[in-house]
Amino acid sequence: MFALAMASAGLCFTAGIQAAPVTDGAATAPAGQTSTPQDDTSKTQKPEEKNTLAKSLSGITVTGYSNSVEKSIDYQRYADTIQNVITAADIGGLPDQSIADSLTHLPGVSAERIAGQASQINIRGLSGNFIQTTLDGREQPSTSGSNYIQFDQYPSELINMATVYKSSQASLITGGVGGTIGLQTANPLENSKDQSLNVDARGSYNGQAHDVTGARALGYRLSAAYQGKFLDNTLGVGLGMAQMYQPHVSEQFVGEASDGQKYTLANGQSAYLPQGIQLQQNGGEERRTGYMGTVVWKPTDELQLTGDGFFSKFKNESFGYGLRSQNFYGNNAQITNPVFSSLGTMIGGTVSSNPAGVGGNQFSNETTADNYTTVSNVFSGGLNLKWNHGPWHLDSDVSLSRAASHQINVDTTADPYTGLGSANPQLMPQSLTYMLHGRGIGTASFANPGAYTNLSDMALSRYGVYPYVYHDKMKAFRTSVKYDLPNNSWLSALEAGVYMNNHNYRADRSVYVYGSEWNTSPVAGQPPLTLNGSDAQTTCWKGTFGSFPCFLKLNGPAILAAHGITATPVKDWKNSWSEIQSGSVNEKTRDLFVMADIDAQLFGHQLTGNVGMRMSRQSQYSYGLQQVGNGAGVPIADGYGVISTDYAPIKVGKTYTDYLPSLNLIYHLTDNDQARFSAAKVLSRPPIDLMLAGAGSWISNGQYNVWGGTSPLLNPLRAQQYDLGYEHYFDDSSGALTAGVFFKHIDSFIQNVTYNNYNFAAAGITVPTDPTTGKPYLNGQYQTAYNAKGGNLRGLELGFSKTHFLPGIWSGLGVQANYSLTSSSVRNPTNLGGPTTYIGLPGLSRRVASGAVFYDNGPFSARVSANYRSSFVSDTQIAVNNQLVTFASETVYDFQTSYAITDQLSVVYQMLNIGNQPTRTYFGGNTSQTGTIQYFGRTSYLGLNFKM
Known part of the structure; x- marks a missing residue:
């Protein structure tokens, strides 16, 4: 309705300009000419399909978002695979925050919002670890530390097309059990103009920033793209730059997880207890700069050479300040007036320090200062050769x-003390009364709130730095040869190809810690550090969080510097995990494929598609350190120069081969109706961070035990998948109605497991000698990752789009609607909510829907859109380690509009997350067990777009 109102308002501006509509600035193929969505899967279109596509593209003149919808419909209609497409008019015409936002407009595609932005993509109920992503046909490395791509790394302004492949074919790079996302930059030789320049500048405003102390509300987006054709259209040059600056702001209420154990309270009750609660303001800034360059040389109609590169750097500053109440469990605190959830886990009550001489004294309402600033960058580039000579087609790429x-990753804590400055300062007795409110903000009150802003009482207890550093590199080569069969009654072409990829992943951990949290384990020479007014400023809450007590905003590095201390994180044997969790994984992929394109007549109707086989051979080996103990290792120095002989370098891995058949059939019932069937065997590689070889160990009762939670011996995630669908296309590409069902059987999922009496020697793990017996220790526990039993995934997808269904001036009105229903038999165990419960498959929302109403009329364009997903499970919430939690259902509304003042200049306005939809999580599948309630605010953009 909002879009209709804006459209009505725009009519007075557009009525007199109908005779000369402003053309869309995105590249539009001339009649009869199309570009392929992804280089490595391009298919020469059949003559009759080209004629039909030319007719549909030239039948009506459209602009703006309608143009995008209609071009996308044509790509989907004539594809051999089941796919959905976003074209440049959608991405570049009214740019979303990132390409992730654009992808969520497609059926069955949803996004996980990280720090308020769409980041990890889920397809058909499967998380990013089941999704393959390419850019210009090249497999993309990841900045996430795992397999999934963080799509907010990719500026939407630099992407010309995005295709989501939901069924597989032999020429697709392996990895897409959930689907494959093919991103594509523009080919300047396909630009409709000889020279074009597009400059876009927008200022932004975030309304949440005023509630976060020190946060800035203003930001901007700036992009410029140039395309030119030279030397009689044989040389094309494309250049692009996109820059974003915006505040990183949020406010959050956090209920922490349980350790899964029952404790006996003072009143005799037995209950599960959470670790604590947190109240936090989060501020900082986000800066992303992307560059793209392409040079295309086509000296003849048969030969084309392309060199291109893409680079993006994203600096996401994230500083969290607030209060954290900790150590509810472990008999570290007194619990009174407890309130329990249906799981028997405490969700409210009063928590107080233990009396002197009773249990430990580790309960505190800490003042915290966290720094989760991340700097990431991605580069992807290469050389591509295409040669077409008669029936022969060659496509080669090196990248x-x-x-x-x-x-x-900095964690700073300060606590109230008595006896500060003495040889033995003690935690001040404290008390908290709190109540969780499920998916809403809970309550919290402190017995002595003034203590937490009193510089005479507060001191820094601990300053910890725990950097996560990841490097991910791929060197790849692919080539394919296709031979057309124009006179064959069943096949139109034969194709064969090779793909090779050397993939190297490296994780580096280090650590620096000053002091001891709550000063419970005092370190010699590291007492609590006193504070001053310049390094610890009183900060209070506003708005919805205004009832919570004030706190001190700590500047940890400045506090250390005032006491002559500099934090330098290194690998450290005292924190042996920093050595064990560092290591590398090397993967080598060697693939061959053969594929035949089908074009036949069956029962009087055309049958098209393809059938093929891909052979994929994979080698995966990891290098790390294993703690063997008893000096049975080799001398290794840590970052402080300390030598240890308790560790030994190891190399563990395996090699395997898979044969992956695929079939895609399209039965053309009428000119506008077709049915699809697809079947394939597919696989995704194990998450690469779970294949690290490093492991620690301990000795107990004469047994050797190993911990680590990772394994280089993991099998890939194999699946068999089937699709059946029906598609109806309206005349002149003005819309489509689609319906489809799918089924996947996934052989295994990766989970953590503890084996007892594990045969370490058989797995190649060295067992040290027991000095009391002179023989190797007995086999004990092995805590690792393994391929757990898989399960089925099934779903229904519906899609509808229509433009030009009203007469006259309202012909520019259009609608889009998508709905998917997905279910799975897979359940994951978790005890973070207290007792062990079983929650769903990560990434699966039972219901996903998106819709948009848009209006294009001459220079005026407007769109209001909504994206909904029901609750889903994910492990992207991080405490110390990633946590498996349930994300509550959410609906995000966006509005975008533009008006062309002249043929070259337009004004653009956007409002994103209109309803300030928070991210809400809970533990154990129980909505009363609050995880995180996090508000990020709504963002408005206003700017100008210049085209020539």
């Missing part, structure tokens, strides 16, 4: 792609 991510 280098690399990604790096560095998260600083």
Whole structure:
């Protein structure tokens, strides 16, 4: 309705300009000419399909978002695979925050919002670890530290087309059990103009920033793209730049997880207890700069050479300040007036320090300062050759792609003390009364709130730095040869190809810690550090969080510097995990494929599609350190120069081969109706961070036990999948009605497991000698990752789009609507909510829907859109380790509009997250067990777009 109102308002501006509509600035193929969505899967279109496509594209003149919808319909209609497409008019005409936002407009596609932005993509109920992503046909490295791509790394302004492949074919790079996302930059030789320039500048405003102390509300987006054709259209040059600056702001209420154990309270009750609660303001800024360059040389109609590169750097500053009440469990606090959830886990009550001489004294309402600033970058580039001579078609590509991510991860805590400055300062007795409110903000009150802003009482207890550094690099080569069969009654072409990829992943951990949290384990020479007014400023809450007590905003590095201390994180044997969790994984992929394109007549109707086989051979080996103990290792120095002989370098891995058949059939019932069937065997590689070889160990009762939670011996995630669908296309590409069902059987999912009496020697793990017996220790526990039993995934997808269904001036009105229903038999165990419960498959929302109403009329364009997903499970919430939690259902509304003042200049306005939809999580599948309630605010953009 909002879009209709804006459309009505725009009519007075557009009525007199109908004779000369402004053309869309995105590249539009001339009649009869199309570009392929992804280089490595391009298919020469059949003559009759080209004629039909030319007719549909030239039948009506459209602009704006309607143009995008209609071009996308044509790509979907004539594709051999089941796919959905976003074209440049959608992405570049009214740009979303990132390509992730654009992808969520497609059926069955949803996004996980990280720090308020769409980041990880889920397809058909499967998380990003089941999704393959390419850019210009090249497999993309990841900045996430795992397999999934963080799509907010990719500026939407630099992407010309995005295709989501939901069924597989032999020429597709392996990895897409959930689907494959093919991103594509523009080919300047396909631009409709000889020279074009597009400059876009927008200012932004975030309304949440005023509630976060020190946060800035203003930001901007700036992009410029140039395309030119030279030397009689044989040389094309494309250049692009996109820059974003915006505040990183949020406010959050956090209920922390349980350890899954029952404790006996003072009143004799037995209950599960959470670790604590948190109240936090989060501020900072986000800066992303992307560059793209392409040179295309086509000296003849038969030969085309392309060199291109893409680079993006994203600096996401994230500083969290607030209060954290900790150590409810472990008999570290007194619990009174407890309130329990249906799981028997405490969700409210009064928590107080233990009396002197009773249990431990580790309960505190800490003042916290966290720094989760991440700097990441992605580069992808290469050389491509295409040669077409008669029936022969050659496509070869060599590429280098690399990604790096560095998260600083700082945890600073301060507590109220008695006896500060003495030889033995003690935690001040404290008390908290709280109540969780499920998916809403809970309550919290402190017995002595003034203590937490009193510089005479507060001191820094601990300063910890735990950097996460990841490097991900791929060197790849692919080539394919296709031979057309124009006179064959069943096949139109035969194709064969090779794909090789050397993939190297490296994780580096380091650590620096000053002091001891709550000063419970005092370190010699590291007492609590006193504070001053310049390094610890009183900060209060506003708005919805205004009832919570004030706190001190700590500047941890400045506090340390005032006491002559500099934090330098290194690998450290005292924190042996920093050595064990560092290591590398090397993967080598060697694939061959053969494929035949089908074009036949069956029962009087055309049958098209393809059938093929892909052979994929994979080698995966990891290098790390294993703690063997008893000096049975080799001398290794840590970052402080300390030598240990308790560790030994190891190399563990395996090689395997898979044969992956695929079939895609399209039965053309009428000119506008077709049915599809697809079947394939597919696989996704194990998450690469779970294949690290490093492991620690301990000795108990004469047994050797190993911990680590990772394994280089993991099998890939194999699946068999089937699709059946029906598609009806309206005349002149003005819309489509689609319906489809799908089924996947996934052989295994990766989970953590503890084996007892594990045969370490058989797995190649060295067992040290027991000095009391002179023989190897007995086999004990092995805590690792393994391929757990898989399950089925099934679903229904519906899609509808229509433009030009009203007469006259309202012909520019259009609608889009998508709905998917997905279910799975897979359940994951978790005890973060207290007792062990079983929650769903990560990434699966039972219901996903999106809709848009848009209006294009001459220079005026408007669109209001909504994206809904029901609750889903994910492990992207991080405490110390990633946590498996349930994300509550959410609906995000966006509005975008533009008006062309002249043929070259337009004014653009956007409002994103109109309803300030929070991210809400809970533990154990129980909505009363609050995880995180996080508000990010709504963002408005206003700017100008210049085209020539």
